[in-house]
Amino acid sequence: MQRRSFFKVAGASVAASTLVLAGCSDDPEPTPVAENVLAFSGFNSTGQPIDDGILNYAYLLTQLEAAFYLKVVAAPPADLQPGELAYLTDLRDHELIHREYLKAILGSKAYDSSAAAPLEFTFTSFTLTTRAGVWAAAQQLEDIGAAAYNGAGKLLTVTANLLALAKIASVESRHAALAHEMVQADSFGATIGADGLDDAKTPTEVFVLIQPFVPIKLSAANLPTT
Amino acid sequence: MDILKLLADLAETPTDLTQLASRRAALDGLRRVGAKTIAAALPLSLAALPSQAGDTRTVLDSLQLAVRLEQLQNAFYSRALTSAAGFFPADANFRSSIVKMQAHQQQHVALLTRIISSSNGDTPTLPNYDFTGSKNNTQASLFPNVFSNFDEFLRLAQLLEDTSVRAYKAIVEFLVQDNYTLQTALQLHSTEARHAARIRTMRRLRGAVVKPWPSPTDADITIAGRTAVVYATEHATTQLLPAPANTPIPFRLLPIGSGANLLTQSVPEAFDEPLAAAEVELIMGLFTY
Known part of the structure; x- marks a missing residue:
């Protein structure tokens, strides 16, 4: 939440402004003209830090997870254990609610608010025909989500937005712990490191991890780093 | 919440009186701003934050609350790990998870102590714990067999872990001036949420009706007037747009x-709610004397 260092980042924001999508409500598609880059911006036209970029980043993560569970629940693997489809259905519902929650908070600032169709994510790298494959994929996505929220909180400038994100962050961590238990009993703490701290990742680190699932190049260059 | 009750609770908190002088001194070293100042800069509507009304905690207050909660949990798991043979189930994964959680809580105490000390704050001294809730046999027990009945132990573990999640969620707003401390609190919050989910899945494996996240469908394990505060306001069926809008999000229309079950089950499950410091104190107070 420090505002001291935004000026140097603001320069980068202006230089890359042709690629900026967030808040450009007159863009008909979530695809900018210059290159196929989705670059959320955390600064307004005068270089002041705003939360739109980080909230859009969180929104994209919830879209990704919702799309994943929608796909899994629509065609669940045949070898699910009793109770597991109910878990996956709950996870789907939670992610759909998180997606619509962030979309509602963003309103017209949602990066795809005027897009003809939402992004279509690709999950071909996962094996979704077995319970082991589904839970391994869920573990991977939920761990990314939890670490992303842990790293995003400090990048917000408005306390109300921090509280909004914190309400869903711990539910993501609970999801992640469940997925770990489904993969391997007693592995709930696999991402917890020194000092007993769960993982935290920057938007740049998260974009590298989720790029394989997203059909457009992601850039965190215009997001705040402090 | 009831403001008079809040004030009464705060007045009864012994650390407020005994550590006032040292806290004043520490505040100079902390360079930090009280929540009142932040609230003035970024108006937070009472409608959005009913449980925080009137709460003017500082960074140090918040960290001291957190370390006391971690101390309590560390003592709780440490004591369980010394229980008589046969306390833990045959499946070694159960004890192994408790070993991991105890290690994490101990690490949390050490980390928070370092942060508080580096700001010239005092780490609270350890109180006496009685996890039966009998306050050293001066009143009826809440958990009489907590270290001999594993399911009873898990019930209290769940209440304490879910309390921690809610407590951290409530204190992050008092840490916004310091990125390092804020991120640390969010990472601690995340660890507690993983603990809570694991405790809940352990209970489920042993036949309890419970999900990894607080759900209105969970079998109620609280006692009215005592531990019920752990889930009071947790199963919110409405979420508001962040201030200044504060209007309900129409989930039904989305x-x-x-x-x-959307509004009665899925929405309450999808959000964890904060728990104000005064209520966290009430819960800790049940197990200290």
Whole structure:
């Protein structure tokens, strides 16, 4: 939440402004003209830090997870254990609610608010025909989500937005712990490191991890780093 | 919450009196701003934050609350790990998870102590714990067999872990001036949420009706007037747009699907709610004397 260092980042924001999508409500598609880059911006036209970029980043993560569970629940693997489809259905519902929650908070600032169709994510790298494959994929996505929220909180400038994100962050961590238990009993703490701290990742680190699932190049260059 | 009750609770908190002088001194070293100042800069509506009304905690207050909660949990798991043979189930994964959680809580105490000390704050001294809730046999027990009945132990573990999640969620707003401390609190919050989910899945494996996240469908394990505060306001069926809008989000009208249970089950499950410091104190107070 420090505002001291935004000026140097603001320069980068202006230089890359042709690629900026967030808040450009007159863009008909979530695809900018210059290159196929989705670059959320955390600064307004005068270089002041705003939360739109980080909230859009969180929104994209919830879209990704919702799309994943929608796909899994629509065609669940045949070898699910009793109770597991109910878990996956709950996870789907939670992610759909998180997606619509962030979309509602963003309103017209949602990066795809005027897009003809939402992004279509690709999950071909996962094996979704077995319970082991589904839970391994869920573990991977939920761990990314939890670490992303842990790293995003400090990048917000408005306390109300921090509280909004914190309400869903711990539910993501609970999801992640469940997925770990489904993969391997007693592995709930696999991402917890020194000092007993769960993982935290920057938007740049998260974009590298989720790029394989997203059909457009992601850039965190215009997001705040402090 | 009831403001008079809040004030009464705060007045009864012994650390407020005994550590006032040292806290004043520490505040100079902390360079930090009280929540009142932040609230003035970024108006927070009472409608959005009913449980925080009137709460003017500082960074140090918040960290001291957190370390006391971690101390309590560390003592709780440490004591369980010394229980008589046969306390833990045959499946070694159960004890192994408790070993991991105790290690994490101990690490949390050490980390928070370092942060508080580096700001010239005092780490609270350890109180006496009685996890039966009998306050050293001066009143009826809440958990009489907590270290001999594993299911009873898990019930209290769940209440304490879920309390921690809610407590951290409530204190992050008092840490916004310091990125390092804020992120640390969010990472601690996340660890506690993983603990809570694991405790809940352990209970489920042993036949309890419970999900990894607080759900209105969970079998109630609280006692009215005592531990009920742990889930009071947790199963919110309405979420508001962040201040200054503060209008309810019309989930029913959004493309979410899910049938009749959307508002009564899925929405409450999808959000964890904060718990104000005064209520966290009430819960800790049940197990200290």
